[in-house]
Amino acid sequence: MQVCDAADPSVQYAYTVTFSQLDAKFCSTPATATNLASLTPVGGSSPAQTDSETLTITLTGCQGATVTVGNIETMVINSFNWALTKTGGGGSLTTPPDQELSIPFTVTATRTQQSTVGYVAGTVTVQNTAAAPTTISTITITVSGQPTTLPVSNCGTANLPAQGTASCAFNVTNPSAPAAGTVTATVTLIGAASAATSPAANFDYQTATTFDLGGTATITDVLNMESLNSVAGNRAASLVRFEPADQRPPSAAPGLTLSDSRTFTYNLIVGRLARCTQAITLSNVATLTPQQGSQQGSLTSSAQATFTVIGCDVLPTVGLSSLRTGQP
Structure with missing residues (x-):
């Protein structure tokens, strides 16, 4: 655009930028947009000038969850x-x-004795933190570094209303039994940008229930x-x-x-x-x-x-x- 008004050389432009619907990946990492303006004099010896403004966009109402693991129990089955x-x-x-x-x-x-197999059992609690309903997609239980996929059917319900919760029971083998360790749960919601992982919960076998087959x-x-x-x-x-x-x-x-x-x-x-x-x-x-x-x-x-x-x-x-x- 060319500006040539000798009476008042200053010109101000006001406009609005409209962004299309942003991807859910920006729920975890805010989006940024930079607007760059350049002024180049015509004739004369004045250099060109530029100025910019950066805008940060934070999405709200994203699908998300908080996950906790509790009610931990241990069990050992010996086979003879x-x-x-x-x-x-x-x-x-x-x-x-x-x-x-x-x-x-x-x-x-x-x-x-033929084998000794340790088990870790407990409950995963998933809370939907969004203002809209969502559905649990996947659940992974990790015991002593070994991940196991937990069927969503183990949950009381996979459909979470806004701010709603679900409890999911698990009972998985522990390859390092009877050594103590930690267990975590990772939950993915449909439409969420990333999975949510619980804090680690500790377990040991000092009070484990033992069965001898x-x-x-x-x-x-x-x-x-x-x-x-x-x-x-x-x-x-x-x-x-x-x-x-x-x-x-x-x-x-x-x-x-x-x-x-x-x-x-x-x-x-x-x-x-x-x-x-x-x-x-x-x-x-x-x-x-x-x-x-x-x-x-x-x-x-x-x-x-x-x-x-x-x-x-x-x-x-x-x-x-x-x-x-x-x-x-």
Whole structure:
């Protein structure tokens, strides 16, 4: 524009600048606009002059949230597996009549820890700080530096009215358990320029709730005496006993509850059989059943004892000639 008014060389211009709708990214960083004016004399020796004015624009009513984490609880789940072995029986044994026979057996139940998993649980509270309603888009829970996406469905509602709040429950694994650490929550709202992150909340495992999956097991030990009872001539008053009796698992359910590995060593005492027999086999079966939510199912292990009663008196062989002479 050219200004040439000799009577009054000063000219003033007043105008208005209209900005189009600004992007939500300027909610977190104010927008700036600089207006530059230049005056260049025509003819003469006066230099050109410039002047500028910078305008800062701060958006109000932006979508935003404050986020907090609370109600922190810790939990540890230990998982165990069990194994069962039974040995003994002594091979093929022999015994004379009216004598006791001692047969050794060993039962070993072994508990092995498979894993330890720590969990951190709590509540994320999200407050909409804007004067307009909004919707929760994403939630990320970070435990000891490890992020986990939390389903928005864990919240009572994802739709937040103006200044409204929502509570979102979480329960995530902690790879560094049982070490203490911190947990934070980061929430993104639809239409917000940036996510909002909570202050860090501390947790430890000093008062953690502990669950042992398969931590205990019940054990029984059953002797099948059917073949022994079928032998005629036994002195039934004392056919079988166990020594030491308190070192053998019980035979009746529910059995003995174990909370750690254990070995049982005992002797099966058989006697006294009055007559010689063919081989007798006794089957001895141990059963171990893991408890506390274990998925293993029952384990069995067996050992057999086989014995023969020998050495009974036998009538001498007598020939006809001996009968005639009276000589053996």
